[in-house]
Amino acid sequence: LAKTTQPISMDSYEGQEVNITCSHNNIATNDYITWYQQFPSQGPRFIIQGYKTKVTNEVASLFIPADRKSSTLSLPRVSLSDTAVYYCLVGTYNTDKLIFGTGTRLQVFP
């Protein structure tokens, strides 16, 4: 299974765009990239998933370069409620065994 590397923490201010980059050098051809969000004392919540290029939904965008060795989660105009831990996962499409790393702790300040 491909291992992922993310920054341990990031700080931002309300209204700014936040980009969290994840490195996955050993990603396999069949692997997708999925991001989860977790608030304290809650279970992780699916944010977005992609295979290549760019994916956008109502919450975030996911940018994946052609070599797929990294990906960037982009959160537009963050608010205080976006303060959470963000996990980047790599695995086959909707794999049943999710492999989480330590995630990126995002702190949004007023």
Added chain:
Amino acid sequence: ETGVTQSPTHLIKTRGQQVTLRCSSQSGHNTVSWYQQALGQGPQFIFQYYREEENGRGNFPPRFSGLQFPNYSSELNVNALELDDSALYLCASNDRGQEQYFGPGTRLTVT
């Protein structure tokens, strides 16, 4: 809210005791997975049940066991509790091969 519920919310046990944690799946989901999340770490996969059969297991000893019932609810049992078992235990349900929905977790403290 995902529709996945877990009980109890918090639990304190003594080393050597046994514990049972419960999970009620979201309606229509036939697969349940259990994860252990230690403080400051990401969730770690324990095992998964699909239609009442174990369908994959992570790197956890046999004293971690589980059940899935005909209504797709599930139990996680841990025997001979150790201090390192203190963690948030998360249950996730899904229709097999589809997105997993997590419950709020059970916080277990072993003293």
